[in-house]
Structures are given as structure tokens and as C-alpha cells.
Amino acid sequence: MDTDALERRMTARGLRRTPQRLAVWRAFAERPGRTIREVVAQLHEQGIGQATVYRAVRALEDAGLLLRFAAPHGEVRFAAVLGHAHLLVCERCGAVESLEECHLGAYEAEVARRSDYLVSGHTLIVYGVCPHCREGA
Amino acid sequence: MDTDALERRMTARGLRRTPQRLAVWRAFAERPGRTIREVVAQLHEQGIGQATVYRAVRALEDAGLLLRFAAPHGEVRFAAVLGHAHLLVCERCGAVESLEECHLGAYEAEVARRSDYLVSGHTLIVYGVCPHCREGA
DNA sequence: TCCATACCTGATAAATCTTATCACTTGTCG
DNA sequence: CGACAAGTGATAAGATTTATCAGGTATGGA
Numbered sequence: 001m002d003t004d005a006l007e008r009r010m011t012a013r014g015l016r017r018t019p020q021r022l023a024v025w026r027a028f029a030e031r032p033g034r035t036i037r038e039v040v041a042q043l044h045e046q047g048i049g050q051a052t053v054y055r056a057v058r059a060l061e062d063a064g065l066l067l068r069f070a071a072p073h074g075e076v077r078f079a080a081v082l083g084h085a086h087l088l089v090c091e092r093c094g095a096v097e098s099l100e101e102c103h104l105g106a107y108e109a110e111v112a113r114r115s116d117y118l119v120s121g122h123t124l125i126v127y128g129v130c131p132h133c134r135e136g137a
Numbered sequence: 138m139d140t141d142a143l144e145r146r147m148t149a150r151g152l153r154r155t156p157q158r159l160a161v162w163r164a165f166a167e168r169p170g171r172t173i174r175e176v177v178a179q180l181h182e183q184g185i186g187q188a189t190v191y192r193a194v195r196a197l198e199d200a201g202l203l204l205r206f207a208a209p210h211g212e213v214r215f216a217a218v219l220g221h222a223h224l225l226v227c228e229r230c231g232a233v234e235s236l237e238e239c240h241l242g243a244y245e246a247e248v249a250r251r252s253d254y255l256v257s258g259h260t261l262i263v264y265g266v267c268p269h270c271r272e273g274a
Numbered sequence: 275t276c277c278a279t280a281c282c283t284g285a286t287a288a289a290t291c292t293t294a295t296c297a298c299t300t301g302t303c304g
Numbered sequence: 305c306g307a308c309a310a311g312t313g314a315t316a317a318g319a320t321t322t323a324t325c326a327g328g329t330a331t332g333g334a
Contacts, residue, residue: 016281016330037320049284054321061211068207074198076213088252099248107240108263115225115234117265124261126245128254153301153310174291186313191292193311 005082006065013063020048024056028066029080033089033096036078069125086124092133099126142219143202150200157185161193165203166217170226170233173215206262223261229270236263 006025007017015021023046027039036057040050057078060066067085071077071094079087079096086099104122112119143162144154152158160183164176173194177187194215197203204222208214208231216224216233223236241259249256 011331018282018330020283047284050320051285051322052283055282058211068211070205070207070213074195074205076207088248088254090254091257097252099252101244101247103244104261107238110238111225111236111263112265115265116268117225117227117263118271119263119265120228121265122261122263124241124259126248126254126256126259128249128252128256128258131253134255148302155301155311157312177291184313187291188293188314189312 009063009065009082015059015063020052021056021060023048024053025060025065025080028078032079032087032098033071033077033094035075067123069123084121086126088126088128090130090133091127092129092136095130095132099124146200146202146219152196152200157189158193158197160185161190162197162202162217165215169216169224169235170208170214170231172212204260206260221258223263225263225265227267227270228264229266229273232267232269236261 003022003026006022010017010021020043023043024039027042028034036053039057040053043053044050057066061068061078064083065081067079067081067087069077069079069087069089071089077094077096079085079098081098084102086102088097088099089095102124104124108119108122111117140159140163143159147154147158157180160180161176164179165171173190176194177190180190181187194203198205198215201220202218204216204218204224206214206216206224206226208226214231214233216222216235218235221239223239225234225236226232239261241261245256245259248254
């Protein structure tokens with residue numbers, strides 16, 4: 001993923017570009033759909049404290065660089081994003097892919113009109129079974 | 138909300154219709170977007186133990202009767218649903234409304250074709266600021 | 275480049291949230 | 305109406321998340 005865009009976004013939000021934060025973001029970018037705990041365990045071996053991971057996740061999430069979502073079975077997972085994103089999640093193995101197209105502009109406008117909300121965005125997660133898990137079944 | 142449909146779904150899934158579970162579901166139906174802790178506190182006054190609330194939430198979620206989602210600021214919240222549902226969430230006050238229309242059938246089919254996933258469903262959450270909070274600002 | 279400063283980090287403790295255990299109760303089905 | 309598996313409440317145990325604080329470091333300006 002594009003680390004330049006990431007760093008630009010971070011400075012734009014007044015966040016320092018520390019190696020710890022970049023490592024956290026990269027951990028979720030390399031393998032989307034991991035839990036915080038998994039990343040805490042991985043980065044702890046690299047000398048990054050757990051509190052730092054939790055703080056980084058919060059900061060990156062607030063900046064719109066991480067997307068938090070509730071996977072099947074209730075686990076909270078994250079995916080690295082650069083702004084808007086749709087996700088495709090495998091219910092079996094937890095694999096996460098990014099969907100680029102978004103046809104919801106008109107729908108958002110309709111929702112805004114009918115609800116009188118000031119709509120700011122949306123999160124769309126599509127669930128299914130990935131090709132690999134389909135074979136295995 | 139329709140308690141009949143709820144009970145039919147519960148028995149269809151092999152879940153017993155206990156008063157505790159109905160109370161949990163109703164708590165999230167009356168005011169969508171609450172956290173588990175909030176409901177634990179409310180129902181504890183009615184003599185329902187916290188472990189029961191956690192167990193009920195898991196059972197109802199597995200049965201597709203509760204939707205778990207990550208609200209802004211990372212809090213995990215729930216809404217009572219009867220199958221498919223889209224949510225409209227206020228970023229300020231946390232109010233949650235249900236959106237009935239769904240125009241994503243064609244999109245799902247397209248995603249399935251392109252990704253080779255067996256698509257089973259989706260979750261859509263629209264964020265914004267509700268009319269009440271807009272006035273207050 | 276170097277400094278000053280506000281922001282960030284790591285370690286630990288504390289607080290919070292979630293699950294396990296167990297004796298007892300209650301829906302469900304024949 | 306029973307029998308029995310499933311569910312419940314209280315408590316303890318376990319897991320996750322946040323607070324604290326002393327020290328480190330990225331950043332912007334001289």
C-alpha cells in the first residue's frame with residue numbers, strides 16, 4: 001500500500017509519523033482483518049509496547065486510516081484504509097479484501113433527503129465464503 | 138417491533154424463548170445502538186444477571202437477531218434486527234435508525250462475479266449527524 | 275544544523291470488560 | 305404430567321483496555 005499517502009494524511013491530521021505508528025498501520029495493511037491482540041503480539045516482539053499499539057490504533061482510526069468492523073462471531077477486527085473503503089470478508093477464514101467501486105452516492109443522497117441527516121459517509125462490509133474455503137468444504 | 142417474528146426465528150434456530158432473552162432483545166429494539174454494558178446495567182435492576190445478558194447477546198447475534206457494529210470512537214454497539222438491516226447512525230449522539238431500502242442486490246452479484254466469493258450478505262452503516270444534533274451545533 | 279517543546283513511547287499497575295464454573299431452575303417435547 | 309437438556313444467577317477467574325509517569329523523539333523555527 002501507499003505509505004506516502006499515509007504519511008501525508010498523518011501530517012494533515014497533526015499526527016507525528018513515528019515508526020511505531022507506521023508499523024501498526026503496516027501490520028493491518030499487510031494482512032487486513034486482524035485483531036488488535038494479534039498485532040500487539042507481533043509488534044511486541046519488535047519492542048513495541050502494547051499501550052502504544054492501542055494508542056496508535058485509536059489515533060489512526062480517528063484519522064480515518066484504519067477501519068474497525070465487527071466480523072462474524074463478534075470479533076472486532078481492523079483493516080488499513082486510505083479514506084473510503086468497502087470490505088469483502090470471508091466468514092470462514094477471516095480473509096479480507098478491499099472493494100474499490102462504490103455506487104452508493106445516490107443512495108446516500110436519498111437517505112439524507114428522507115432522514116434529514118447530514119450524511120458524512122458509510123461503511124459497507126460484504127460477507128461470504130472465499131474461493132479457497134469453498135474448495136475446502 | 139414484531140415479537141412474533143422474533144420468537145419464530147428463535148425456535149427455528151433451536152433457541153429457547155426465555156423471558157431473559159426477550160428482555161435483552163427488546164432492550165436493543167427499544168433503543169438501538171446501545172452497548173452491552175448499558176443493557177447489563179438496565180436489566181440487572183430487573184434481576185437479570187450480567188452473564189445471562191452476554192450469553193443472550195451471543196445467541197441472538199448468532200441467530201441473526203442482533204447486529205453488532207463499530208460506532209464512531211470505536212465503541213461496539215448493537216441493534217435489534219429481524220434479518221437484513223441497514224443502519225443510519227448519528228456520530229454526535231449515537232442515535233440509530235433503521236433503513237429499509239436496499240439497492241445492493243446487483244452490487245452483491247457483481248462482487249460475487251468479480252471476486253469468486255460465495256456472497257451471503259452485507260452490512261451497511263451510514264454515518265451522519267441527526268437533525269437534532271445539527272440544530273444544537 | 276541545532277534547540278526547545280510538545281507529543282509520543284514503554285513498562286507497569288489499575289480498571290474494565292468478558293467468560294468459566296457450578297448448583298439450581300425452567301422451557302420443551304414426548 | 306414428568307424427564308431432561310438447556311438456560312440462569314452469583315461469583316470467581318481470565319482477558320482486554322486504559323491510566324500513569326519517567327524518559328525519549330519528531331517537528332518547526334532560529
